[in-house]
Amino acid sequence: MRPAIAAPVHVVQIGILRCAARLVPARARREWQREWRSELWHVREATACDAADSWDAERKVTAFCLGAFKDALCLRQCTEKKKQPPLTFRGSAAQCLLLLGLVVTACVLLARLLPAVDAETHLSRYAMRPGLILIQNAESGTDSIATITAWKFRLWQSRPQRYFDDLAYYRMARETVSASGGAAGQLRVAHATANLFEVLGLPLLLATPGRAEDSPTPGVLLSEKTWQRVFHGDPRVFGAVVHIGDQVARVSGVVPVGAWRLPGEADAWMLEPDTAVKGTGYVVAHLTPLGQAEMRGSQIQIAASDSDDGDDDLWGVSFGERTRGPLGLYLFTVFLALLSLPAITSVSLGEYSFCAHKPTWSKRLLRWGFLAAKFLLVLAVAYYASVDVAYWRATSYSVAAENLQLLASFLICLFGMRWVLLDQRQRCPVCLRRVTHPAQVGQASRMFLAWNGVELVCTSGHTLLHVPGMPTSWFSTQRWLYLDSSWEFLFASSGAN
Amino acid sequence: MANEPKLSHTAAMILQAIHAGFVYGFGIMEMTGLPSGTVYPAMRRLERDDLIHSQWEKPSIADAEQRPARKYYRLTAAGRETLEASRKRYPLLERLIPTEEAKRV
Numbered sequence A: 001m002r003p004a005i006a007a008p009v010h011v012v013q014i015g016i017l018r019c020a021a022r023l024v025p026a027r028a029r030r031e032w033q034r035e036w037r038s039e040l041w042h043v044r045e046a047t048a049c050d051a052a053d054s055w056d057a058e059r060k061v062t063a064f065c066l067g068a069f070k071d072a073l074c075l076r077q078c079t080e081k082k083k084q085p086p087l088t089f090r091g092s093a094a095q096c097l098l099l100l101g102l103v104v105t106a107c108v109l110l111a112r113l114l115p116a117v118d119a120e121t122h123l124s125r126y127a128m129r130p131g132l133i134l135i136q137n138a139e140s141g142t143d144s145i146a147t148i149t150a151w152k153f154r155l156w157q158s159r160p161q162r163y164f165d166d167l168a169y170y171r172m173a174r175e176t177v178s179a180s181g182g183a184a185g186q187l188r189v190a191h192a193t194a195n196l197f198e199v200l201g202l203p204l205l206l207a208t209p210g211r212a213e214d215s216p217t218p219g220v221l222l223s224e225k226t227w228q229r230v231f232h233g234d235p236r237v238f239g240a241v242v243h244i245g246d247q248v249a250r251v252s253g254v255v256p257v258g259a260w261r262l263p264g265e266a267d268a269w270m271l272e273p274d275t276a277v278k279g280t281g282y283v284v285a286h287l288t289p290l291g292q293a294e295m296r297g298s299q300i301q302i303a304a305s306d307s308d309d310g311d312d313d314l315w316g317v318s319f320g321e322r323t324r325g326p327l328g329l330y331l332f333t334v335f336l337a338l339l340s341l342p343a344i345t346s347v348s349l350g351e352y353s354f355c356a357h358k359p360t361w362s363k364r365l366l367r368w369g370f371l372a373a374k375f376l377l378v379l380a381v382a383y384y385a386s387v388d389v390a391y392w393r394a395t396s397y398s399v400a401a402e403n404l405q406l407l408a409s410f411l412i413c414l415f416g417m418r419w420v421l422l423d424q425r426q427r428c429p430v431c432l433r434r435v436t437h438p439a440q441v442g443q444a445s446r447m448f449l450a451w452n453g454v455e456l457v458c459t460s461g462h463t464l465l466h467v468p469g470m471p472t473s474w475f476s477t478q479r480w481l482y483l484d485s486s487w488e489f490l491f492a493s494s495g496a497n
Numbered sequence B: 001m002a003n004e005p006k007l008s009h010t011a012a013m014i015l016q017a018i019h020a021g022f023v024y025g026f027g028i029m030e031m032t033g034l035p036s037g038t039v040y041p042a043m044r045r046l047e048r049d050d051l052i053h054s055q056w057e058k059p060s061i062a063d064a065e066q067r068p069a070r071k072y073y074r075l076t077a078a079g080r081e082t083l084e085a086s087r088k089r090y091p092l093l094e095r096l097i098p099t100e101e102a103k104r105v
Helices: A006-021 A026-050 A054-081 A093-113 A115-121 A150-158 A196-200 A224-231 A289-293 A325-344 A361-390 A399-425 A485-491 B009-019 B025-032 B036-048 B059-064 B077-089 B100-104
Strands: A132-137 A164-179 A182-193 A219-223 A241-244 A247-255 A268-272 A280-287 A299-306 A310-318 A436-441 A453-457 A463-468 A479-482 B052-056 B071-075
Touching (some): A006 A026, A006 A054, A026 B025, A026 B071, A054 B036, A093 A115, A093 A361, A115 A325, A115 A361, A150 A164, A150 A280, A164 A196, A196 A268, A196 A280, A224 A247, A325 A361, A361 A399, B009 B025, B009 B071, B009 B077, B025 B036, B036 B052, B071 B077
Parallel strands (some): A182 A268
Antiparallel strands (some): A132 A280, A132 A310, A164 A182, A164 A241, A164 A280, A219 A268, A241 A247, A299 A310, A436 A453, A453 A463, A463 A479, B052 B071
16 A cells, blocks of 8 residues: 555656656657656555655655656767768758748849839829729720710710719820920820819829919829939929920929829820810719719719710729739739649648657647748749739739739749649658658559559658559558658668767 | 777676666666666667667566566677676676576576
């Protein structure tokens, strides 16, 4: 019969062994603990018989347990002294993350150098007024072709409107522009009604006060790029007279890069009285609350009665798509890529082993953390690389650039995530290094008699990876075999004792 | 012989104890009077140097005796040779821990 003191002291002794076990290398810990627990049992049995009193017995057993620390340290030193195979940087998790980090950095730096990317990514600076639509003829499938005549615009403007409370018009033209200092050359000029920028609600840089109607000379707004390129960013140009075609205008402001998101790329905007605009162009309208309630998604169907030509079928298209910026498009492509991923690769990581040995929780967390880090870096590469590709040549927003970004982002996301999964499947679950030395085992023709596939090994000697040559019902996915200490001699370097 | 490792007196005692039939860690401790913090690390080094070899007892034997299985140690061929050399270096070794045969004589 054991004394009452024995139970709590025994708990303390087990605790000592457990603490000491933390010093033992993980691979040998289980066996070490087994030996010490077994010895402890025998020590307790022997001391219970020999010791004169229970305190003396427990003191001896505890002294025995404290010796476990020295043993554990010795075992640790013995293991560390064994010459480990040199761990090269190549193939390691750190190398993988470093390379991905470098790619992300390069893409971010490139994006910083491209002004159009900067303008696109900081779209919130140039938020347009909500409730704006672009009115287009329903027969025209694209907004790259102007379809509304100035005459119709004036007709609509003269009539009371229930659905619109503001209308503006512009048309694109190539004009010869000359300043007092000499000819500036051919520029893309948008001939617009004077209220265009008020309707759009866009901010202007260095705008001179006063509307075009207040002055007999119409105002002209320069794009920031034109102001820098043609007038070298000279602020004295404001108020100066320029000749646009056969018209005279006064420079009244600068439109910042990225602010203009309507069809047609313009170098200058000539703000004219409503009665002076002509030709075929675009109409921008601001919807009343009643008009906004009639919107179906991003479009609204409009029927305009015309006494001469009959009814016009028109579409009003919201600017939502044009002002959503590259981030919204990117998130959409990530969603598409996630949906498409199972079609091009297995999303399973094939993580199960033959034996009961499993990596510790910390190793598992590290592995999942590594996978998450790779995903995040690949997604960052997809975002920055796609905007770099889209706006490499484009100077501002365009439908073509948006389509290019859509395609590039989708492809990088899809194949990037595929690579992440393939790479993860070939990384040792213990050290996260890529398994190497593939060896073909068996023959495909003898698949039913013997195993057939490829074996890869972790160079640090942690695991062996079996990849079936052909998935079968009994071997459908890859398997990890965790190598115990009995395999160590295979991985010892030539210099090891 | 020149290549044979020179053992400390403690390590030689442990080898001698194993040779004498004390094949468990605690048995060696009892025989030599050395503490656990000395015996077990010394055995790890001897095993590392291939002078002794450890093996787990069969579970059936331990189960029959209703106790946990123990790990026991044996001398390897190299260990026996080293022990012979150590006996010449430490002549009292055999008297401290006599072998079964010596006891019978």
